[in-house]
Amino acid sequence: MTDASQTAAGPFEGYLCFSVYAAGLAFNRLYKQVLDRFGLTYPQYLVLVALRQRDGRTVSELGEALFLESNTLTPLIKRLEAAGLVERRRDTRDERVVRVSLSDAGRALAVDIECVPPQIGEAIGIDHARLGQMAQTLDELAAGLRRAVRD
Template sequence: MPTRRPTADEALLLDNQLCFALYSASLAMTKLYKPLLDELGLTYPQYLAMLVLWEGDGLMVSELGQRLSLDSGTLTPLLKRLESAGLVSRMRDVADERRVHVHLTPAGRKLKARAAKVPECVLAASQCSIPELLQLTAQVRRLRERLVA
């Protein structure tokens, strides 16, 4: 249903800013995740990398970076820390040494079972139904795609 265009003053109200709603929700989400991920010994970016690797082990660093929207300057130190923690190993491709594959170690695979409680905790804290969260996630993903395009 179409609504009227906000006045200039209304458009500048903090509570009318999509960017602030997303930013403050992100801060709240990070605060929610912190103790859950501390139990796993992961930072939030490390958790995201592990999620991608749990979906498909043995990805190239470049593929991992694409999935996470991270450049190699950010991703390389993150992977080094995961490797130091014994969760992943990095191996150069024998056919092309510029390509590096990231593999889960047995400890990295085992961590997935412990991480399984994280989504349930987020679902409970959100006080949303699963369909609501799926719809919200899809809307935010579409927004991101439009902004990037």
């Protein structure tokens, strides 16, 4: 018996941290549903989008765009490479740097997944302007958080 009136959930009313956490979980699940069809995870999807916008980014540049570091990105990119979607090459001018570029298959997939954001937007059932507003609010919050982490 599930008694909705008793609010088993809800010890975190007004905890912004929890709202962000829960929204992240929920977004992740929705994206998983949509991206499973393409065999991609959400961060992998982000890498493809970033590379489509500018190919041949270095691991560090991808990290700046996605707010991730090499310890997360290296294995992720290697999985994309194993899937035949990207290629990793050491920069000839600076052998420390690894440049990531889309393969033909990766470029094709990057085009295919352009349909994802509007599809998600529609599924959420909140009007577009409001979603944009939310994004702006969150970016402001994330900026505040990153400032706080840096001290």
